[in-house]
Amino acid sequence: MTAPSTAPAPPSRGSRWIQQWDPEDETFWKETGEKVAKRNLLFSVLSEHIGxxxxxxxxxxxxxxxxEYGLTPADKFMLTSMVTLVGAVVRVPYTFAxxxxGGRNWTIISASLLLVPTVxxxxxxxxxxxxxTFLVVGLLAGIGGGNFASSMTNINAFFPLRKKGWAxxxxxxxxxIGVPVIQLVALAIIGAxxxxxxxxxxxxxxxxxAAVLAALFMDNIENVKNDTGAAKDAAKDGHTWIMSFLYIGTFGSFIGYSFAFGQVLQNQFGRTPLEAAYVTFIGPLLGSLIRPVGGALADKYGxxxxxxxxxxxxxxxTxxxxxxxxxKSLGLFTVAFVVLFVLSGLGNGSTFKMIPGIFHTKALGKGLEGEAxxxxxRRxxxxxxxxxGAVGALGGVGINLAFRQSFLSYGSGTGAFVAFxxxxxxxxxxxxxxxLRRTAAQGQAATASEAKPQLSYAEV
Known part of the structure; x- marks a missing residue:
């Protein structure tokens, strides 16, 4: 039987700062922690979704x-490229905000900031x-991309290790899913x-x-401290940049195609806004829903x-x-593009799943064991x-710039797809x-010992 928890319960609604938080204490988690964590998760998802x-x-x-707006296809691809760029860059400061x-306070601030680009x-x-003018206003919308980084950092602090993957x-x-939702809303509006x-x-x-609900129902955790040393150590590690490169291929594709799909259908196949909107949401929706499947497959197979x-x-x-x-086959093009969306979502889950396994394996290589x-x-x-996450989002910039250049040079997106x-x-x-190559070269025993740490972490 688990010993009684010594960690105090979260404070009353008035202060909104939790002085001590120990989700690894099973009694604390069952009695008070889980309820508080799930409440914060719910309103964090809402804010990040709108972001x-x-x-x-x-x-x-x-x-x-x-x-009547006087914009060329190249202008539109440049516009969406710059919005993607800002969203990628702001993920770095948002991570440490x-x-x-405080998690609650920054959720209120970051949600409220979304009013600026929207108004x-x-x-x-x-x-x-x-x-x-459109370009400047579009750049402001990039701040919505930062909400992912701060939201993930905040929720990571609320849950015990055994629950982090799910959360x-x-x-x-x-x-x-905020991507296909706004596309569906636009479809309804265009249709009407x-x-x-x-x-x-x-x-x-x-x-x-979203801002008001965050103020009413979310909490800050006092003992969450910014470990700048960890950021410096991570930046010096080659695996951080290798995984950034791989994440450009998965998440960069997801966000880049989310911005570009409708424009490609309009410019290359002559679809009307309504006809384009009918299909643009399908890829991002399926890509979002399948992300956990990529993590689950990575759990099982590496x-x-x-x-x-x-x-x-x-x-x-591709x-x-x-x-x-x-x-110029619209049907085949649309099906293949949706499949590419699904695979980008699957890869989002599997690449992020690799990250903790890589660093845990490095820890074992240093002679560390167990909790050490x-x-x-984790650090x-x-x-x-x-x-x-920030570097990966830059892939979306590259995709939109590639489409821009392809349409300028060839009048279609074919050149861009060759580059992809x-x-x-x-x-x-x-x-x-x-x-994989080194693992295979070291034989089955080494393969098992190196793959195991990757499989021990919950999906992201």
């Missing part, structure tokens, strides 16, 4: 912007507005002959609701193996896209995830060379 929606807002707004302001877009969204997976998936300001008018009150073969699948889907693009090895792995993997195919081949080779 993802605002980040990808311009992938929808450009569908409304017909010839929780330790500075600004509401003000300028009309024909006659200059491209530079972080739910948190990430709930945020990612509404304009872009209707969409913005819907999200402005939702942002206010993250590196799933990631390796996932890149084979992404390469095959080859089909190239053929469909050249043959686990603590080392560096937690710090590296913020950097990996080459990149997925490079990701396959890196995964094999760094994480």
């Amino acid at each position: 993802f929606s605002i980040w990808t807002l311009w992938s929808v707004l450009v569908l409304f912007m017909g010839p 929780v330790a500075i302001f 600004a877009a509401f003000a300028v969204m009309k024909p006659g507005t200059s491209f530079n 972080l997976g739910l948190n990430a998936g709930g945020g990612n 002959s509404g304009g872009p300001r209707v969409l913005l008018g819907i999200y402005i009150p939702l942002i206010l609701v 993250g590196a193996k799933i990631t390796l073969w996932n890149y084979v699948g992404m390469g095959a889907a 080859a089909v896209l190239i053929a469909a693009s050249m043959q 090895a686990a603590a080392y792995g 560096l993997s937690g710090a590296s995830m913020g950097l990996i 195919l080459a990149f997925y081949a490079a990701c396959f080779l890196v995964t094999w060379a760094v994480y």
Whole structure:
């Protein structure tokens, strides 16, 4: 029977600061901790979900912007590229904001900040507005991309190690689904002959609701401290940058295609905004829902193996896209693009799953055992995830810039898909060379000993 907990219960609703928090204490967790953690998770997901929606807002707004707006396809791809770039960059400071302001406080601040790009877009969204104005306002929407990093950091502190995979997976998936949700809302508005300001008018009150609910129901944890040394150590480790490269191929593809899919359908296949909106949400939705499956498969078979073969699948889907693009086959193109979305989501789960396993294996290699090895792995993997998430999102910038150049040079997206195919081949080779080739060379015993730490962590 578990000994009575010595950790105090969370404070009353008035203070909103929890002075001591010990989720690893089973009695504390069962009596008070689990309820508080799940409450914070719920409202964190809500805020992050809306953050993802605002980040990808311009992938929808450009569908409304017909010839009367005076923007070329290249202008629109440049616009969405810059929005993606800001979202990637702000993930770094957002990662550390929780330790500075507190999880609840930063959720309120970050949710409230979403009003700035949304209200600004509401003000300028009309024909006659200059491209530079749209670009500046679009850049503001990039802050929505940062909410993922701070939300994951915050929720990571609330849950015990045995529950982190479930909590972080739910948190990430709930945020990612913000992409197809705003696309579905846009579909309904376009179908009802509404304009872009209707969409913005819907999200402005939702942002206010998310901020108010965070203020009423979330908590700060006093003992969450910013370990800048861990960030420096993670930045010096080569595996952080190798995994960043691989995450560009998975999450970078997911967010980049989320921004670009509708534009490609319009510009290459002549789809109307309504026709494009009918299918653009399907890929991001399936890609979001399947992310935990990638983690579960990595649990069972090893993250590196799933990631390796996932890149084979992404390469095959891209080859089909190239053929469909050249043959101007809309049906085959759409199916292959949705498959590519699904595989990018699967890879999101498997690549993130690799991170704790890699650093735990390094701890074992240093001679650490038991809790010492686990603590080392948690410290560096937690710090590296913020950097990996930020760099991975830069892949979305590259995808939109590649489409822009492809349409300028060839009038279609075919050239961009050829470049993506080459990149997925490079990701396959890196995964094999760094994480599988050495293991195979050392025999079955070494394979088992190295793979085991990867399988011991919950999905992300």
